[in-house]
Amino acid sequence: MLELLSPAGSPEAVTAAVQNGADAVYMGFGDLNARRRAKNFTEKEFSDAVEYCRVRGVKTYLTLNTLLTDRELPEAAELIRKAVRIGVDAVLVQDLGVVRLVRQVAPQLPVHASTQMTLHSLEGVRQAAELGVSRAVLSRELSGEQLAHICRNSPIEIEVFVHGAHCMSYSGQCAMSALIGGRSGNRGLCAQPCRMPYGWQSRADSYPLSLKDMSLIHHLGELDEMGVACVKIEGRMKRPEYVAVVTGIYSKAIREKRPPTRQELERLQAAFSRDGFTDGYFAGKKGPEMFGVRSSGEETQGAFLAEARASYENTENGRxxxxxxxxxxxxxxxxxxxxxxxxxxxxxxxxxxxxxxxxxxxxxxxxxxxxxxxxxxxxxxxxxxxxxxxxxxxxxxxxxxxxxxxxxxxxxxxRPPQRETGEFMPGVRYQNRPAPPLWTCYLRKARQLSPELLALKPERIYLPVSEIALHREELAGLLKDQNIRLVAAMPRILWDSEEEETRKKLEIAREMGVEEALAENLGQLSIIRSCGMEPRGGAGLNVTNAQTLKELRHLGLKSAVLSFELRLAQIRDLSKCIDTELIVYGRLPLMVMENCIIKNRSGRCACDNPNLLTDSTGARFPVLPEAGCRNVLYNSRKLFLADRARDYENLGLWGERLDFTTENSQECLRAARRYRGEGDFMPNEYTRGLYYRGVE
Structure with missing residues (x-):
């Protein structure tokens, strides 16, 4: 039978979940979890909650699913030791460095990969299993067909979200809140900019980034049959009454093996919805009908809340x-x-x-x-x-x-189970490279590459593998007799159904002499190696600490792009066991989206035309196509640090990377020359990113 996992943002929500039939609850303890704005728990509250659940046969999962810096890792180690003594059943993790830390500090504690790890393919799940993960929470964007394929072949348990809020971006790949508002979704403080109004002209008069809440209550039988181990309700920021209502309805549907009644569906909508619910991703039916907003005056009625509270207050439902x-x-x-x-x-x-x-x-x-x-x-x-x-x-x-x-x-x-604990050992500290960084560039299109740009001698040129396969003859001519390495850049998202076609493109690149590929996700490493290439790590891997770099070295990566949510001082102090790159120019990606908002706007594919999303301040954000008919939303302002080169040249970096997205070949050339100390190029609007001001 499916395990039903419910959210608990407060002690009262724990009671609400347990008394309404949850098999497990997930909750945060301290500030190192992805819902830092939730009430969370004091140590005593957390201990009491775990004991309360354990007596009643309900499992407890600690959420430690944020990106951490080196200075935060000792705090995380102590938090995990306390959680082991208290007796949690598993820890939910995003950061690869934290996975490594848990293996040291609590080797017997099961580790679950958070949806923030962006696992969306069988190879990604297999790679996570090799790192010691016992359960993977898959991306919400997967279809039922893709989920079934992964479940059939997965070496570990699979967990799936079935109810609650949809993020517009793939979890773990959203930087919009961080770059615009200084509050990082990867660090538990998302300001939900996707719920704000935007428009395609000069006015922000619609909500093209606000998805309806998901509900898969009609698909519970299918999920059970395909081998899903656990179904998860989103909502640690929601009130306990919400937890009670949603948990109770899903619990009955699972145990009685039946669809929901009409009254139950009405109660789900009364608890919370955004113009109803959607199962679009699961059903493979993407489009504008998946979007909705919460009405400003919509409030749950007092009688409804009182009835929900009655299900758990001063009540003990024997279980x-x-x-x-x-x-x-x-x-x-x-x-x-x-x-x-x-x-x-x-x-x-x-x-x-x-x-x-x-x-x-x-x-x-x-x-x-x-x-x-x-x-x-x-x-x-x-x-x-x-x-x-x-x-x-x-x-x-x-x-x-x-x-x-x-x-x-x-x-x-x-009584808590007895598990051994160990000490966190950061390991040897590596000295920073004394030489200034080499320069590399990432191009979205082959047409951005020119002989003049090549004459500036970049150390590496990253180009999407699809562009390499499409323009192989032209690229071969340009790169002939050039001592410059071309690297095949993988897409940020790669479903299992897209793997075969991508392999073919990698093989074309390999035949051209391309020896390296840029991986944006754990699931791409084995694909790259199977094509005879060596992997380098892209920004999608979210590197924020030295332990993550050690994990990537263990996985055989030659280099890694550091997170652009780090401050320069943190980058300087990072112990770098492998080569590191830093993005120092370009439009930074804000969201990677499965639902094509370009097509939603016009009703047809219009990727070749300029598409600019406008917010209420008049800022314009380019929306560019990505492999698989996906979109990437880019920042309205370009990152520009050419006049601050001294600030990052002594950080021990191997490479400074220039990212070219909307620029033509001449604009690419002018920007590259400025970073090489020539000319006076400067974007009309630019940002210093988060390298100076940091992020919460």
Missing amino acids: VPVRFFALIQPGEPSKAAVEDETGRVCTCEGPAPEAARTKALSEEEVISQLMKTGGTPYVCTQVKALVRENLALSISAVNAMRRGCLEELTRERA
Whole structure:
């Protein structure tokens, strides 16, 4: 049966989830999780919540699913040690460096890969499994067909979101909140800019980035059949009443193996929705009908909230099955025992029975009293009682034995499992490279490459593998006799159904002499190697600490692009065990989107035309096509640091990378020359990014 995983942003939400049938809850403890604006828990609240769940047979998962810096890793290590002592069942992680840390600090604690890790392919899941991950939470954008393929072949458990908010961007690939508002979604403080109005002309008069909430309640049977281990409800920022309503409806649908009733669907919408719900990604039906907004005056009614609270406040819905045994015979203390579903047995003794003077105690009476477990976490499923004839024992004595057995069982079930813990060992510190960085450039289109640009001698030229395959003869001519390496850049997202075609393009690049490929996701590493190439790491891998670099070195990567959410001082202090690159010019990607907003706008494919999304301030954000009929939303202002070269040249970097997106070949040339110390090029509008001001 599917495990139902519910959100808990507060202690009250834990109670709401458990009393309404959740099999597991996920919650944050401290500031290192992806919902830092939720109430979260103090250490005592967290400990009490875990014990509360453990007694009732509900698993608890600690959310540690943000990108961390080196200075935060010791705090994370201590947090994990505390969580192990408290007795959590697993930890939910985004950062590859944190995966490495958990293996050191809590080697027996299961690790679940957060959806923030952007796992969306079988190869990505397999690679995560090799790193020690026992469960993968897949991207929400996958279709049912893609999910089934992964489930059939996955070496680890698969978890799928089934209800709650949709991010417009693939989780883990959104920098919009960070770059525009200084609040990082990758660090748990997303300001939800996708819910704001935008437009395609001069006015922001629509909501092209605001997806409806998802609901897969009609597909639970399919998910179960395809082998999904766990279905997850989103909503740690939601109120406990929301958790109660949604958990209760999904729990009944799963256990009773039935579709929801009309009344249940109405209750789901009353709890929270944005113009209803969508299953568009799962059904493979993308388009404008997947979008919606929350009405400004829409509030859940008081009677509805009171009814939801009644399902968990001052209520104990028995859920742990137990069996009772009783033995009452002359001349000996009366005995009772209780056994839970794990085989744990607790016993209790009462007074010795006396000879009956009037009415003898019957087996039926003992069974009736032991069955009365109301108001406790337990539900009695069976009683076996042996009561000798003509004996008297008070009903209160039988009840006392029942209570004593259950109290002892509760104490036993509350004890946390014993797991070993270790110390966090950052390892040897690597000295920064003394030489200034080499320069590399990323081009979106082959037409941006010119002989004049090549004459500036970039160390590497990154070009999408699709462009290499399409323009191989032209590129071969341009690069002939040039001592410049061309690197095949993989798309940010690559589904299993797209792998074969991408392999063919990589093989074409390999035949041209291309020896390296830029990986943007864990799932691309094995594909690159199978084509005889060596992998380098792109910005999609979200590198923010030295432990992640060590994991990437272990995986055989030759270099990695550092996250543009880091400050220059953090980059300087980073211990660099492999070559590192920093993006120092260009439009930074804000979102990687599965739902094509270009087609949603016009009703047809219009990728060749300029597409600019406008916000309420008048800022214009280019929307460019990506492999697989996806979109990438880019920043309205170009990153520009040519006049600040001294600030990043001494950070120990191997490469400074210029990213060219909307520029023509002449604009690429002018920008490159400025970074080489020639000319006076400067964008009309530019930003210094987050390298100076940092991000929350």
